[in-house]
Amino acid sequence: MSDRQVRPGVGAVALCGAVLLCCAVTGCGRDTADGKAPADAAAVVPSAPPPVSESPEDPAGAVREVYGAMWSERMKALQMASAEETDLERYVAPGVLRVFEEELAQLKKDGMVMRGEVGHEPEVSVLDAGAKPSRATVKDCVDLSKWQPLDTTTGWPLPLPGDQPPRHRATAELERGDGGRWTVTAYVPHRSRAC
Numbered sequence: 001m002s003d004r005q006v007r008p009g010v011g012a013v014a015l016c017g018a019v020l021l022c023c024a025v026t027g028c029g030r031d032t033a034d035g036k037a038p039a040d041a042a043a044v045v046p047s048a049p050p051p052v053s054e055s056p057e058d059p060a061g062a063v064r065e066v067y068g069a070m071w072s073e074r075m076k077a078l079q080m081a082s083a084e085e086t087d088l089e090r091y092v093a094p095g096v097l098r099v100f101e102e103e104l105a106q107l108k109k110d111g112m113v114m115r116g117e118v119g120h121e122p123e124v125s126v127l128d129a130g131a132k133p134s135r136a137t138v139k140d141c142v143d144l145s146k147w148q149p150l151d152t153t154t155g156w157p158l159p160l161p162g163d164q165p166p167r168h169r170a171t172a173e174l175e176r177g178d179g180g181r182w183t184v185t186a187y188v189p190h191r192s193r194a195c
Contacts, residue, residue: 060124063136063174066091066182067122070172074100075118081108081152093175093185111152119143119167121195134176141195143167165194 070091077083083101092100107113119142126137145166149158160166173186 059129059134059136059176060127063124063127063138063182064122066174067138067140067172067184068120070184071118071120075114077104078107078114081105081113091184092187093183096184096187112149112158113152114147115150115157116146116148118147119145129176133178134182136174136176136182138172138174140170140172141167142170142189164191167195169193169195 070088073083073086073088073091076086077088077100081104083089083097083104088100089097121141121143122138123140124136125139126135128135143166144160144164147160149160150156151158169190171186171188171190172184174182175185176182
């Protein structure tokens with residue numbers, strides 16, 4: 001496994017990991033028959049991601065767009081505890097998608113979904129457009145202050161772990177393949193590093 005691949009043991013998903021820790025500590029997970037939230041559980045569903053431009057004149061802009069589109073699709077998946085009706089596979093490498101899907105399956109098993117919005121401050125910190133393949137690193141400040149786990153049985157909000165700062169750092173690695181599209185090949189949250 002290369003350094004650019006997501007390692008489940010390293011903690012590849014910032015939000016689901018926090019929710020799963022909450023479940024482990026509080027025992028709040030509950031199974032439901034259909035895995036869906038009750039009708040009274042309010043949802044904020046992000047709009048469809050903007051079309052991703054692959055302009056060779058602005059590779060940093062294309063990197064930011066793919067990173068943002070990945071997060072938009074990821075939020076949809078977290079709100080359903082499923083990636084089935086999302087386009088996540090369009091923006092992430094198979095290893096990253098596999099880790100995301102495993103954590104979504106755990107959310108569903110624990111009877112939880114997420115609601116609200118996640119804030120971001122992504123910056124392209126490294127861009128090597130001349131490499132084969134082209135590579136980029138995005139550093140982000142992830143803001144969870146408006147992000148809330150919900151129990152799908154009761155619709156009640158659940159707390160995020162108290163030891164996690166509401167804003168923490170995260171790093172994503174991206175590569176541009178032969179087709180010219182950027183893809184997220186690794187995502188690592190730094191949950192203990194506030195920003």
